[in-house]
Amino acid sequence: MxxxxxxxxxxxxxxxxxxxxxxxxxxxxxxxxHTTEKAVRTALKMGYRHFDTAxxxxxxxxxxxxxxxxxxxxxxxxxxxxxxxxxWSSDHHDPVSALMQTLxxxxxxxxxxxxxxxxxxxxxxxxxxxxxEEDFEELDMESTWFGMEKCLEMGLCRSIGVSNFSCRxxxxxxxxxxxxxAVNQVEMHPMWRQNxxxxxxxxxxxxxxxxxxxxxxGNSWGSTAVVDHPIIxxxxxxxxxxxxxxxxxxxISNGASVIVKSFNPRRMKENIKALYLQLDEYxxxxxxxxxxxxxxxxxxxxxxxxxxxxxxxxxxDGEI
Numbered sequence: 001m002x003x004x005x006x007x008x009x010x011x012x013x014x015x016x017x018x019x020x021x022x023x024x025x026x027x028x029x030x031x032x033x034h035t036t037e038k039a040v041r042t043a044l045k046m047g048y049r050h051f052d053t054a055x056x057x058x059x060x061x062x063x064x065x066x067x068x069x070x071x072x073x074x075x076x077x078x079x080x081x082x083x084x085x086x087x088w089s090s091d092h093h094d095p096v097s098a099l100m101q102t103l104x105x106x107x108x109x110x111x112x113x114x115x116x117x118x119x120x121x122x123x124x125x126x127x128x129x130x131x132x133e134e135d136f137e138e139l140d141m142e143s144t145w146f147g148m149e150k151c152l153e154m155g156l157c158r159s160i161g162v163s164n165f166s167c168r169x170x171x172x173x174x175x176x177x178x179x180x181x182a183v184n185q186v187e188m189h190p191m192w193r194q195n196x197x198x199x200x201x202x203x204x205x206x207x208x209x210x211x212x213x214x215x216x217x218g219n220s221w222g223s224t225a226v227v228d229h230p231i232i233x234x235x236x237x238x239x240x241x242x243x244x245x246x247x248x249x250x251x252i253s254n255g256a257s258v259i260v261k262s263f264n265p266r267r268m269k270e271n272i273k274a275l276y277l278q279l280d281e282y283x284x285x286x287x288x289x290x291x292x293x294x295x296x297x298x299x300x301x302x303x304x305x306x307x308x309x310x311x312x313x314x315x316x317d318g319e320i
Contacts, residue, residue, distance in 0.1 A: 009275055011257055013182040014205040017112065017159050019082050021252055022272060023050030025211065025261030026059035033062040039263035040066035044076060046272055052211075052259045054086035054117055055102055056129050064106030083108065084185075084259075086117035086163060087148070090126040092139070095147030099156045114157040115185055116144060118164050119315075120301050120308075129300075136306040141169075142176050149179050159183065163211075164298065166317040167200040174204065185209040185259070187296050189226050190250050190287045197319065198254065210251045213258040214244050216295055223295050231290055235283050241274075248274035250287055294320050 010018040024043045026036055036059050040051060044066075051067070053059050067083070070076045083106065091098035099114055121139040122131050148160045161183030162173065174180055184201055188194045188210035201208050215226035226232060227243040236243045244260075248271060251258045260271050297320065302309045309315040 009252075011207055011255075013159055013207055014180065015159055015182050017182070019113065019159075019183075019207070019209075019257060020048075020050035021257040022048070022248070022275060023052045023082070023084065023209075023257060023259045024048045024268070025259045026051065026053045026063050027057040027261060028059065028263065033065075035263060036062035037066040037069075039268070041070060042265055043268055044070050046269055048268075048272060049076075049080055050082040050084070050257070050259075052084045053106075055088040055091070055098065055105075056086070056117065056127065060085060060102055060105035061107075064108055068107050078108070082112045084113040084115065085111050086115045087144075088127070089118050089120045089122040089131070090124055090135075092116075092121040092137075092144045092147075093124060095144065096150050096154065096156070099151045103156060110155060111157045113159045113161060113183060114148065114151055115161045115163045115183065116148065116165075118298070118301060119162070119169050131300060133303050133306050136303075136308075139308050141173060145173060145177055149177075152179060161185065161206075166319045167197055168317040170200070170204065170206065180204070181206055183207045183209050185211055187212050187294060188251060188256060189213050189215050190232060190247055190290055191215060191226050191229065192292055192294050193288070198256070202255070207257065208255070209257045209259060211259045212296060213251045213256075213260055214247050225293070225295075229290060231286050235279070235286065238283075239277060239279070241277055242270050244271055245274040245277050246279070246283075249277035249279050250284070253279055253284075 009021045011021055012018050053063050085102045087095050087098055121137045122135045126135045151157050152160050159182040161181040163185040165184050184206050198208050215223045226247050232243045232246050236246045248258050262268055297312050302312050302315050304310050
């Protein structure tokens with residue numbers, strides 16, 4: 001359920017916790033600590049209150065440093081900030097220890113949301129985002145989720161959830177979970193609309209959070225296909241908005257939160273203004289006409305010998 005207006009707009013999760021609908025993503029292979037910290041401080045001044053990181057991003061220390069400094073200077077209270085981090089695939093054996101390390105990296109007492117990054121288990125110590133064939137282990141999601149629930153019970157996080165989970169994988173998780181996931185963070189944008197998954201998650205009371213809501217331009221695996229699409233361009237022209245604002249506004253209007261990654265101050269300012277954009281029925285109809293193409297396909301998690309997923313169709317249970 002969405003509530004609030006403008007930069008204060010939030011969604012209420014199934015556990016009662018509220019989460020700002022627009023978040024700043026901090027994944028960036030090319031930016032250093034100083035660049036990330038500066039971007040977070042700038043984002044706070046612009047009204048961003050939701051920050052998304054992960055162990056594998058390497059940005060936890062810089063994000064934590066920026067947030068702690070803002071808190072100590074009286075710029076913001078900890079309770080006003082929503083921090084998301086993620087359990088990397090080589091830490092499935094011990095989510096509690098992994099989250100404690102994340103909290104050490106951040107210098108915070110808790111995160112607001114902790115997600116299972118991928119439905120994939122790797123050997124301990126494998127910190128390469130693109131694993132080798134010998135790096136895989138058999139996934140025991142029941143054991144992993146028990147560890148996630150333990151994190152919640154210990155007060156290390158306020159909410160737990162998943163990322164990159166298909167309808168089928170969530171259904172399997174719900175069959176044994178004592179605490180259902182609050183969030184499923186997945187790729188979602190006007191060229192990958194996730195209609196089936198969004199409907200399923202809505203029925204289960206699970207909030208869908210969109211990563212790469214602009215298609216990931218600027219990332220090595222990303223694309224400008226979304227913001228360059230003639231339909232998005234024409235809607236932007238009609239509303240005197242940017243193509244990015246149209247893509248973000250579409251996601252928010254569909255009940256999702258959006259995690260947008262840009263460290264460019266001008267774009268950061270433009271992106272947060274998507275909260276004020278009102279698309280009309282004709283806009284939604286035209287976006288539904290756009291061809292669909294998943295950009296982050298996860299081919300590196302599929303192989304014919306050691307991975308539980310022989311093909312990417314297995315990884316996504318045909319939802320690709």
